[in-house]
Amino acid sequence: MARIRLDHIRHAYSPALARAGTFALREVDHAFEDGGAYALLGPSGCGKTTLLNIISGLLTPSEGKVRFDDRDVTMLTPEARNIAQVFQFPVIYDTMTVRENLAFPLKNRKLPKAEIQTRVAEMLRRIGLGEKADRKARGLTADEKQKISLGRGLVRSDVNAILFDEPLTVIDPHMKWQLRSELKQLHHEFAMTMIYVTHDQTEALTFADKVVVMYDGEVVQIGTPEELFERPRHTFVGYFIGSPGMNVLPCRLEAGEAVIADARIALSGLAPVAAGQKTELGIRPEFVEIVPIGDGIPVSVTKVEDVGSERIVRASLSGHPLSAIVPEGAAIPADAAVRFAPHALNVYADSWLVERA
Ligand SMILES: Nc1ncnc2c1ncn2[C@@H]1O[C@H](COP(=O)(O)OP(=O)(O)OP(=O)(O)O)[C@@H](O)[C@H]1O
DSSP states (O other): OOOEEEEEEEEOSSHHHHHTTOOSEEEEEEEEOTTOEEEEEOOTTSSHHHHHHHHHTSSOOSEEEEEETTEEOTTOOHHHHTEEEEOSSOOOOTTSBHHHHHHHHHHHTTOOHHHHHHHHHHHHHHTTOGGGTTSBGGGSOHHHHHHHHHHHHHTOSOOSEEEEESTTTTSOHHHHHHHHHHHHHHHHHHOOOEEEEESOHHHHHHHOSEEEEEETTEEEEEEOHHHHHHOOSBHHHHHHSSSSOOEEEEOEEETTEEEETTEEEEOTTBOOOOTTOOEEEEEOGGGEEEEOTTSSEEEEEEEEEEETTEEEEEEEETTEEEEEEEETTOOOOSEEEEEEOGGGOEEEETTEEOOBO
């Protein structure tokens, strides 16, 4: 296994695109620590698959280096990099049995027969396909086939990392949860570096210790699920993580205060913001309190949605949409006001978080 370092990577899919400044990856400089469970999360087209293929060696980056520990592997193939991959659709041999499919990567590496048998038996148990071990893969369900793909990656002890590209796409919704939990369990047991691409925040947040959020060809934040929730470094992370996402309200900064409509909100320890930058205040709906008019910043409530044990209040603050999550049964007058929890306020300048002391 290895630490995977992406050293100032940029990628354009053709020299003409590079000349026009159209990069699928604009600049990525980051290390995946050995044994970590990472998710690459972002909307369609943000560059997740491009990044994954650069790590695996399916794609050579236009600029920058890929290093496994201190070794430069930029020009090496996936086989030479010793990377296992699980794709959206199962990649297995239909005419082989489940057991033969799992043994295949070990036979290729010329492991002793007895060791292959032991490892395959253990993996069959782990992926729950022991009873179907001698069935041809052809007749199995999509879930079972994808489990074989997973097993083929995990059965090898020599891989530097295992990469997953939206591996649960073909899995039935009720099986997704189970497979994801199994994957997490396998990660704990095998302590293998795992990098998991998804556009689904639930998948990312439940699988990964660290989530790498991508937007428009860039990594905008790497953090634990808590860090992404509490301190989104970019307004995109605020919108993308959470349901509903973070409220982002245009504001003016004046003498250590944010001014929204006629309200002034004190902000302690804010780093200086250059003149001319677009400034915004971010507050998650969980930290917006609905209070009687006169006790906070006035809003007009437009809609109240019941979602299980809580309610989502949709409102308008001087024409800007604002959401609040309130407990079930809380009084919500049509003309109300809001108060923001001071510890949960984030200020953004040109969409990037302004640090606070
Ligand atoms: N082979 C290619 N040739 C030219 N452009 C490409 C190619 N593959 C991807 N792109 C472009 O590169 C950008 C990043 O694509 P990529 O597939 O990495 O994104 P993604 O985040 O994985 O999206 P998705 O979730 O839809 O797979 C997109 O603008 C895409 O159109």
